[in-house]
Amino acid sequence: MTIDLGRGLVLRNPVMTASGTFGYGEEYTDFVDLARLGGIIVKGTTLHPREGNPYPRMAETPSGMLNCVGLQNKGVPYFVETIYPRIKDFDTNVLLNLSGSTLEDYVKGAEMVDALEKIPAIELNVSCPNVKQGGMAFGVTTSGIAQVVSEVRKVYHKHLMVKLSPNVTNIAEIALAAESAGADSVSLINTLMGMAIDAERRRPKLSVVTGGLSGACVKPVALRMVWQVAKAVHIPVVGLGGISNATDAVEFMLAGASAIEIGTANFIDPAVSVKVVNGIEDYCQRHGFEHVASLTGSLKTDNC
Amino acid sequence: MKRILDFTVVGKEDFGRASWLRLKADEPLPDMVPGQFAQVMVEDSPKTYLRRPISIHDVDETAREVSFLVQKVGEGTRRLAETPEGQRLNVVLPLGHGFSMEPVQGNVLLVGGGIGIAPLFLLAKRMRANGMSPQLLLGGKTASDLIRLKDYQALGETFVTTEDGSLGEKGFVTQHSVWKQQQFARLCVCGPKPMMKVVAALAQEKDIPCEVSLENLMACGLGACLCCVEDTVDGHLCVCKEGPVFNTRRLKW
Known part of the structure; x- marks a missing residue:
């Protein structure tokens, strides 16, 4: 089940948990043996602490949810001093999702994380839709993404995964720009920008009006984008967006993903990640795939 | 320890705007503290994607029974409150601090x-x-x-x-x-x-x-999504994990 994403990031299987949906892993140890997972990607962290947006921060939508948490986190130095010592010996890959509002913050944050022996990779968040001067400003243009990825690349020596925003016209172009600037892999999709209104009160349901849509409802969009990006780039693609079970995960791999992340589904079934690992294994046995990596991009489109 | 357990509804009394549900677990129950809550799955509807957080009303460890008072607020709680006897419910519990x-x-x-x-x-x-x-x-x-x-x-x-x-x-x-x-x-x-x-x-x-005991809108119930925060003297804290019960001295009310 091993997946090699390059530059030292080797997963024991293709299943990781998505940033912002799995805390620091500690929140889920009653339900999941972390040693069964390919990796966990911890909460989006910025150089400086952030209190995030005011309450209310979520609204349920058909087969999904909107959130506008706004990158609440205690900052990279707190992570390094307090959280890292608690989680560094988890028997799985612990990736840090790094976000920022300035180029300088990204670079300083990446330098600090580079020094952490047990963090094999950064997932660079250039796609959070919930922060005004947030990473998404970098993630929606080819020049923006090229700039932030190349600057971080200069100081970060381990695996650099770049998480892409779906809120763009041509995601494959953005992915190519990240690849050219030195990304080792791309993960997609982050949440789709959305909105919910309480008609009775004539008010938005979220404190900052708009938020990021996630959950099963975004899967078809995510799958299409993974397919487009995987055709365009030569680096591994990590697929996410509405994956709720092993079949969903397999679909992303067929579309071209080398690994997958499970996000919002962790809220509904806290043990879903391990079920997906088992289900992918079953699928491979049933379909005669000796190695799970052979699933990647094996979608048959000859008659399309 | 938090658990994901399957229950069978063994008793339901409807009081109009709310009902009293008694659930029997397949396995022994974990220890629960008054004020903790459960996240209950409401299946088979796209409108009830997330679990519903419900206070633990009563526990009978010997009979492996938990009970809830469910008020019919929206689609999810209405469906939950109307769950017929014999139906299965998947529940994560116990959550938070009591x-x-x-x-x-x-x-x-x-x-x-x-x-x-x-x-x-x-x-x-x-x-x-x-x-x-x-x-x-x-x-x-x-x-x-x-x-x-x-x-x-x-x-x-x-x-x-x-x-x-x-x-x-x-x-x-x-x-x-x-x-x-x-x-x-x-x-x-x-x-x-x-x-x-x-x-x-x-x-x-x-x-x-x-x-x-607070009941802010939440998704995960585990302190992961950071949606249910309350403004406290220690900053934004998750009602699901640091609460739902807070000493009012900690709250910025």
């Missing part, structure tokens, strides 16, 4: 408003088991809101208010005459936020330690 159980010198008053009376049942029961004699002050819009009132009365001296005067003293819990007649050493409160804020102000005025 009420303080340390004995205290003086009277303890448990104040419940509307469906907020739910967690006070287990709280009163456990306090009695610990040798305490809690008193209860329960309020509703009308008499029928006071579900299982006789069972509450069996757990301690119970004062009642209704907004329409159909039972007990007319008005809100904060207007009950007991506040003038007695001194309290601790307050444990669950109800609508405006009501809890008034009780918290009363507690501050009289310098009584006061705990309130």
